[in-house]
Amino acid sequence: MNKLIIKVVLLLLVSAVAFGQGFEFKVLASRGDNKIKTSSADWGPIKTGSAIMGGSQIEVGGSSYLGLMHKTGKTMEVKTPGTYSIDDLSKKVMTGGSSVASKYGEYLLAHMSGGGDEDINQEKLNNMNVTGAVSRATDNEKLDIIIPDRSMLLSTSDAFFRWIPNPENEKDSYVVTVNNLLEENVTTQTVSEPYFDLESLEGISIEDQMGLIINVKSKTDEGYFSANYALQAFMEPNKETIMSELNEYKTTLPSEEEAMKNFLLAMFYEQNGLNFHALSCYTKLLVLEPENEYYAASYLDFVKRAGLEAE
Amino acid sequence: MKGKLFWDSFLGTVFIFFLIGVVFRFSAFGIFNAFDPIGEAMSDIEITDIVFSRLRETPPADTNVVLVNIGTLPRAGIAEEINIISKYDPKVIGLDCFFEDFKDPFGDSLLKAAIQNAGPVVMASRLHGCSEAKGGCDSLGGSLPYFTEGIDLGYANLISTATSQEKFKTNRTFAAKVRLKGERAEAFAVKLARYANSLHVQLLLNRKYPYEVVNFRGYGGLGGRFFSLDVMDVFTENFDPGLIKDKIVIFGFMGQDFSDKSWEDKYFTPLNPDYAGRTNPDMFGVTIHANIIAMILNKDFIGVMGNTTSIIWAILICFLNVLLFNVIYYRLPLWYDGLTKLIQLVEVLVVFFIIVMVFHYFSYKINITLGIVAILLAGDSLEVYQGVGKNTYRLLKIRFQKRFKL
Structure with missing residues (x-):
């Protein structure tokens, strides 16, 4: 009899431990640079659908998003960059929310006290976040180089840019000047087509240069020149991770389908905030498949997101 | 007195x-x-819209359905997404997209091969010639027979006052079944739900209502209540392998990526936080289908x-x-x-x-x-x-x- 009781107690204990090993959260959706650290492993990437156990920590990067589902089914979003303890998030989920009856009461009170829709004109200073104007460059520099604002340069690969050709002279040549951020000349080249590939800068270390400043001017028309465009070196802490992921990713891409390869690379770059490289890939893509509507539509959508004007 | x-x-x-x-x-x-x-x-509002958008307790996330964004991928890209996802043994794949004409032989053939080799697949179709006077619809269209040959079809039509796809669209209800040339045709979401729980589907079809109110659970993508994979998540296989196994996986458009604020294929639903007056449409069509499936599998039917x-x-x-x-x-x-x-x-x-x-x-x-x-x-x-x-x-x-x- 005693042995039976001991066996039952042991069985109950084992069951309790087994049932207690369920997850705290699962990842519903993830975007950006999000990491997880568990009790048995160091920081690593988070995958959608993965289970997160109690005692773990998560880190949400800048401009990143993490959607979590608690073991109870409740959901929460983590959008603010930072490091979070899973146990703290779990407590937050369990204490949030109110009943239907109390929500109804709050809803009625809010509307009865006029807290629903304020007159924005009476509080105009709180409601002036948008303008009716657009940004324009000065009129002196007529040559536009098609580069997204605040472009970061990861490397000289997939770093191809172009500019609007001289409307007065279709056969014009251009002088491309590339300086570093200390305004020391890296290269000056004359090209006959309205584009330039930074891959031609062999042996250049972008980190050493701290970035590049590009200027293009017409060889024949003194009045047709560009402003200086800066490409800052990408020096974020996750640079090595991105380089490593990029190299690994390139090995998985279809080598025969150049267009698809560039399309996927464009998305990879854009997702990592490297719009200059994304644009370079889109440009190559359109050269390869100018008639493809999907690619054209994707390019136009990208142009809008990157704040460029579509041609 | x-x-x-x-x-x-x-x-x-x-x-x-x-x-x-x-x-x-x-x-x-x-x-x-x-x-x-x-x-x-x-x-265009009902009292219950306020319940959905403001008053009810937040429903739990659904784990039966996984949403996959096709973005603006060409057909070869969608084919690759299907190939990747099907490796992980989903219960069924739903394609909430139409392939109505031939584009390029290479991409078309890749897509056809991917659909044929993916295991159980349900493709969205479109009802034509529906009227109450006739008590049914005339025909079913959508993708080319080249892609749909041997594939299960379910109509993706939702009940809305919009007369064409690009107009303002509100959705609260759907028809689980309609008469089509004398036989019964089932909705896309109903067909998909059958693979997971045919009993619940039968309970739905046995109800006496000519239409069903969608018991909306939530959105997909960012801020949603369904597991959601963006285009890059699929191509980099940035998801837990167990996420897909035995799940209903629906491919559909959810923006260029999850951060895209595109209005294309978006409906106004009762979950819209601005339930009256001018506002943005809030839910992609594919997510409405996911909500219907969740409703069926959880037996969260709404009586009227x-x-x-x-x-x-x-x-x-x-x-x-x-x-x-x-x-x-x-x-x-x-x-x-x-x-x-x-x-x-x-x-x-x-x-x-x-x-x-x-x-x-x-x-x-x-x-x-x-x-x-x-x-x-x-x-x-x-x-x-x-x-x-x-x-x-x-x-x-x-x-x-x-x-x-x-």
């Missing part, structure tokens, strides 16, 4: 419904509509009060109000205006509360609009009845008696 009170209240109730009918007729000419921006804005029941309740509520107001009229005439207004206000709040609670706890939609209108009109209309109606009747009665020397 009691008999007089009963008949007085009965006739008062008839009078109120007569007034409602007159007002309805008058407003049917649309005289007020031109100057009624509020009415226009409110015309029929028109006959609604009218009976309206008459009963009106009669009881008139009875009470008549008592006040005769016994506390000085208090009539104030008391009736107060009672009407409290009643309306209580009725709304009951509607909200019944909808939340019993998933039953009480349709009591007529009853609410009757409550709101009861106080003043009864005064008109007592003052004008009954006096007019007495006057006519006296004249009639004098005329015919009775």
Whole structure:
């Protein structure tokens, strides 16, 4: 009899431990640079659908998003960059929310006290976040180089840019000047087509240069020149991770389908905030498949997101 | 006295419904509509929209469905997504997209091969020539037979006032089945749900409603209640392998990527936080299908009060109000205006509360609009009845008696 009781107690204990090993959260959706650290492993990437156990920590990067589902089914979003303890998030989920009856009461009170829709004109200073104007460059520099604002340069690969050709002279040549951020000349080249590939800068270390400043001017028309465009070196802490992921990713891409390869690379770059490289890939893509509507539509959508004007 | 009170209240109730009918007729000419921006804005909301968007407890996430964004991928890209996902043994793959013409031989053939090799697949189709007069639809279209050969189809049509895809679209309901050339065709979401739980699907199809109210659970993508994979997540296989196994995976458009604020293929739904007036559409079509599947698999069906029941309740509520107001009229005439207004206000709040609670706890939609209108009109209309109606009747009665020397 005693042995039976001991066996039952042991069985109950084992069951309790087994049932207690369920997850705290699962990842519903993830975007950006999000990491997880568990009790048995160091920081690593988070995958959608993965289970997160109690005692773990998560880190949400800048401009990143993490959607979590608690073991109870409740959901929460983590959008603010930072490091979070899973146990703290779990407590937050369990204490949030109110009943239907109390929500109804709050809803009625809010509307009865006029807290629903304020007159924005009476509080105009709180409601002036948008303008009716657009940004324009000065009129002196007529040559536009098609580069997204605040472009970061990861490397000289997939770093191809172009500019609007001289409307007065279709056969014009251009002088491309590339300086570093200390305004020391890296290269000056004359090209006959309205584009330039930074891959031609062999042996250049972008980190050493701290970035590049590009200027293009017409060889024949003194009045047709560009402003200086800066490409800052990408020096974020996750640079090595991105380089490593990029190299690994390139090995998985279809080598025969150049267009698809560039399309996927464009998305990879854009997702990592490297719009200059994304644009370079889109440009190559359109050269390869100018008639493809999907690619054209994707390019136009990208142009809008990157704040460029579509041609 | 009691008999007089009963008949007085009965006739008062008839009078109120007569007034409602007159007002309805008058407003049917649309005289007020031109100057009624509020009415226009409110015309497309229902009381239960407020429950969905503001009042109910947040429903739990659903784990039966995984949404996969196809973005603006070309066909070869979608084929690759299908190939990757199908490696992980989903229960079924749903393609909420149409391939209506040939694009390029390479991409088309890759896509066809991917669909054929993916295991169980349901493709969205489109009903044509539907009308109530015919009691069904004429045909089913959508993707080319080149892609759909041997593949299960389910119509993706949703109930909406929009006459074409690019117009303003609101969705609250769907038809689980329709008659198609004499046979039964099932909705896309219903077909997908069958793979997971055919019993629940049969329970749905056995219900007596000609349409079903979608019990919206939530959105997909960022801020959603469904597992969601963006384009890059799929290509980099940045997901847990167990996420896909034995799940219903639906491929559809959810923006260029999850951060895209595109309105293409987006509907206005009751979950929209701005439930009245001008606002942005809030839910992609593919996510509506996911919500329908979640509703079926969790048996979260919503019952709807029929028109006959609604009218009976309206008459009963009106009669009881008139009875009470008549008592006040005769016994506390000085208090009539104030008391009736107060009672009407409290009643309306209580009725709304009951509607909200019944909808939340019993998933039953009480349709009591007529009853609410009757409550709101009861106080003043009864005064008109007592003052004008009954006096007019007495006057006519006296004249009639004098005329015919009775």
